[in-house]
Amino acid sequence: MNFKDLLAYIFGSAVLFLAVPSVMIYLGVNYPYDFMPIGLTSSIFGAICSAVGLFFVIWSNYELIKKGHGGAVILGNVKLTKQTDRLVTEGPYSLCRNPMHMGIVLFYLGLCCAINSLITLVIPCLFLIFAQIVAVYIDEPRLKRDFPEEYSQWVQKVPQRFWPKPKKG
Template identity: 30%
Template structure:
């Protein structure tokens, strides 16, 4: 049994950060949009609708898998959660494994896949607008808050990572840096 109190207390931080961020952005807000815009699952009366449903389900499944993978990496490799600040247990180590070797923001990519999948499954323009708005806010926040914050916390290790791994469009080959 691990006696490190920081590790033992991370479970509630994981729960809080997952409920505050991905669940709210990918389930609560789209659910409210769907409710108020009277969005439903479309009938499969055409090949286009069937294709949208198939693509949407694949996007949601892939996004969920990517989100879970990155949360596990933050816990096991980064020794923290996806939260910012000490209270919520931000990672103490820079995570440069798995999908992070291809793209700097795979967690957000996972959430974006879920949102785009929801828009496709429901064939909803309103949910597509939410995807675009969310992406715009995230892109601004990452560029002007998260990246300077990580550069300050991790210094040259992060700057080297940032020079070699793209923000949004994944590298074909994995970056072979530290970690």
């Protein structure tokens, strides 16, 4: 990873894990409409949910860097990191096709539970809409173009875009 990629990851992390949570805390303090029972349960559930989400964000980025030889800080024509030169279908990408987005949503949902303000639920909902648009109109067309056969096989094997499907028996 070169210095430019490192800066892109630092910037992305600052936005996703400092700026957005700060907005959520601000909303929670100024609009305190509880949606869970007040107490330790919401904090514990929130901490677990956020920890699982953060784990998926880190794991999926690690796989993109190590196996895909690229990064995740790309939004259409804006490429803050090198694009992957290999389709990553292992690790978290064998569970769902966008585990990083899933992880971010889980992280934000965990914060919503810990903050316990109904208005904060807007953030993960908006992020999920954003992630859906990015996946459908930017990521998937690029992957279909660059890795046509591998992508088609992957979609057949892992049809879930964001949420892992429980394996049968």
